[in-house]
Amino acid sequence: MTQNELKTLVGQAALQYVVPGEIIGVGTGSTVNKFIDALATMKDQIKGAVSSSVASTERLLALGIPVFDANEVGELAVYVDGADEIDGRGHMVKGGGAALTREKIVAAQSRQFVCIADASKKVEALGAFPLPVEVIPMASARITRQFAAMGGTATLRLKDGAPLVTDNGQHILDVRGLHITDPLAFESEVNQWPGVVTVGVFAHQKAQVCLLGTEQGVLTLTY
């Protein structure tokens, strides 16, 4: 199966976690796009979605799924999102699509995080994928130096030759060369650096379930 087919498989498998009559938390990315397409087949059974990005909002609305502001709704039963890496305890690296801040907000508002990913995302330890960090632009040089002090090399993410601007109007640093042995402690530490909006380690908002797309079918991992 191609990677695209595996993404379709897990996107469809995530429908089993959709609670009829509820508002669903929806993440961002190519895997989630498959979930959104599948969700459209049961749009009459749900109230709608809270979205984690402009891109997902546009896709949801185009398919006729109402999108609610996070502030208009209370706790969500389930949040479905992809990941760039997921370890054996449900800790993830996210933000390859620059949506990490709103993703973490919607994840925090949800009782259950269902991660959907193809098998290539499963890792022993986080850190091979360059770690996305959303930063306030005026702090990016100092934060780059702080990562260098812990052995990481941060580069400003560009789009069409200019710094990429997130949905929140901020920048993204991608950090290579980190060894994240304690994701909870790492997330807590980097989160408190002045100018860091969100670090792409999701350990405090980890997954409770991962639907992993493999050649043998969908593997359900629980944490």
Ligand SMILES: O=C[C@H](O)[C@H](O)[C@H](O)COP(=O)(O)O
């Ligand atoms: O900012 C983007 C998100 O964290 C995505 O969920 C993550 O990058 C995985 O995306 P994809 O499903 O396209 O690999």
